[in-house]
Amino acid sequence: MRLSCEVIRDLLPLYYDKVCSKESSSLIEEHLVDCPQCLGELQKLKLNLEKPIVSDGEIQVMENIALKWKRDKKVWFTKGSMFISALAAIICFIAYNVIGAKVMPDGTLVEPFALIPMGYIFILVFIISLICNFVFLKKYKSNTK
Numbered sequence: 001m002r003l004s005c006e007v008i009r010d011l012l013p014l015y016y017d018k019v020c021s022k023e024s025s026s027l028i029e030e031h032l033v034d035c036p037q038c039l040g041e042l043q044k045l046k047l048n049l050e051k052p053i054v055s056d057g058e059i060q061v062m063e064n065i066a067l068k069w070k071r072d073k074k075v076w077f078t079k080g081s082m083f084i085s086a087l088a089a090i091i092c093f094i095a096y097n098v099i100g101a102k103v104m105p106d107g108t109l110v111e112p113f114a115l116i117p118m119g120y121i122f123i124l125v126f127i128i129s130l131i132c133n134f135v136f137l138k139k140y141k142s143n144t145k
Helices: 005-017 022-034 036-050 056-099 115-144
Strands: none
Touching (some): 005 022, 005 036, 022 036, 056 115
């Protein structure tokens, strides 16, 4: 069965990736023996897929995207740590007040004292994240100008 060059060219990517059926592969191979144009198309396909031609403009675009991704990742990490640490500090102080202090029958005071320093540690993390966020944003704004 003889197939047209257009059908063979449609099947060449499947043939190159070795995902077409055995029957299709044999038909393509039979056609390639007799057709130098389709064989040339297969060679072009191999060259384009094995060593793609990438222009300097495309490389620059991809480098800009990668740089923006790295910058945004740092900024959003600091924003996330700010949010989580502020939320954790608020929860610590609210939990301390809700749980409250109790005086046991033997006269000892029982209170969730550990929540107070934990709340202050979370506030410290919030402040550090806030400073880092401002530094990152200022640095990136000065680089874009």
